[in-house]
Amino acid sequence: MTGNRPRTQISAWRPSVAGIAEVFHAEFADHAYPIHTHDTWDLMILDDGSVDFAVDRRRHGAAGAGTVILLPPGVPHDGKTVNPSGFSKRVLYLDTRVLPERLTGAAVDRPVHGDGLLHHRIHQLHGALAHPGDQFEAESRLALVRERLLFHLNASQVRTPGREAGRIAAALRELLDSRIHAGVSLNEAAAILHAHPTHLIRCFKQSYGLPPHTYLTGRRIDRARRLLLAGQRPADVATAVGFYDQAHLNRHFTRHLSVTPARYAALRNRGASPEPTASSADRPESAVGSR
Known part of the structure; x- marks a missing residue:
């Protein structure tokens, strides 16, 4: 039933x-x-x-x-x-x-x-x-x-970015770079830069080819990679670079690199790549293809 x-x-x-x-x-x-x-x-x-x-x-x-x-x-x-x-x-x-x-x-x-x-x-x-x-x-x-x-609802028209787009986009990128850990809300950014929120987004995407939230996530991932290879734990790295928690870091990190932060951190223990073996490095030039 x-x-x-x-x-x-x-x-x-x-x-x-x-x-x-x-x-x-x-x-x-x-x-x-x-x-x-x-x-x-x-x-x-x-x-x-x-x-x-x-x-x-x-x-x-x-x-x-x-x-x-x-x-x-x-x-x-x-x-x-x-x-x-x-x-x-x-x-x-x-x-x-x-x-x-x-x-x-x-x-x-x-x-x-x-x-x-x-x-x-x-x-x-x-x-x-x-x-x-x-x-x-x-x-x-x-x-x-x-x-x-x-x-x-016939209450607005979309504004296309004009000559000011590059200036506004550069100012927003500078703001995002200064707030990688703390972050910034869209309304706060709009108030600081004296621009409408959607105009901010369009100017940034037109100038840099990606929306501002994607840019900020990418900067956080870059910082996370450096900290992971320096030996910090993924949970500590997540909060250090501005992610909500380790799960938040894991999701975005895996999207960017196809591996989890923990697996990426493990690469530091492998050291530099080994020198080429004699079978490949010392092979006669004619056998390598010196045509």
């Missing part, structure tokens, strides 16, 4: 990222939300299945991976599964620091967005939020999500 029970899987947490009140992931086979409201914006991506919902007494439907749904604060809404296969979703509850309440009307008029770029950016944001210590990346990805949402 257990196998006949409705399939429900839920996870939820509150990340350390300003503007995000909660992250909520759910998979429902059969569920109906009663009509209710939130004091936050409800930003949902549908990963699978179909949903039927009403916003301000107007019904809407959404189906298939890639769909984005935005529900404003204070507006009554409900939601339910459409078929036996149910649906799975990932939700970000955003406060009014991310989107102002004055945009409620525009969101009510068009709650469903079939925007592949927006969906991809939200997916990337969820990935960053899943790992403690990746706040700078999450802040950067949230800024780009916010920009895209404002575009859909």
Whole structure:
């Protein structure tokens, strides 16, 4: 009989990222939300299945991976599964620091967005939020999500970096280099450099070919390599270079070098490469290929 029970899987947490009140992931086979409201914006991506919902007494439907749904604060809404296969979703509850309440009307008029770029950016944001210590990346990805949402709500236009891009990018790189261990939030960097957060990101990427959070991680990995080869323990290295913990260091280090910090540290005990053996170094020149 257990196998006949409705399939429900839920996870939820509150990340350390300003503007995000909660992250909520759910998979429902059969569920109906009663009509209710939130004091936050409800930003949902549908990963699978179909949903039927009403916003301000107007019904809407959404189906298939890639769909984005935005529900404003204070507006009554409900939601339910459409078929036996149910649906799975990932939700970000955003406060009014991310989107102002004055945009409620525009969101009510068009709650469903079939925007592949927006969906991809939200997916990337969820990935960053899943790992403690990746706040700078999450802040950067949230800024780009916010920009895209404002575009859909007819509240902003994307600003393309101009002649100032190199100067702003160099100033941000200098700031990141001075904060490798302590780190810096995106909003703090924007305030110090007197630039909009998303403009900072675009200027940096245009000038250096990678986003600022990726640059900072790479600098931390470089420092970690030196400390590991100097004999420090991975757990000590993680905190010394600014990672959240050893697991955080392990994940990024392995992505960069395909080995764990512990295995990399073990290389120091091997010493220099041995001298070539006579069978290779003393081989007659004609046998080596002196054509």
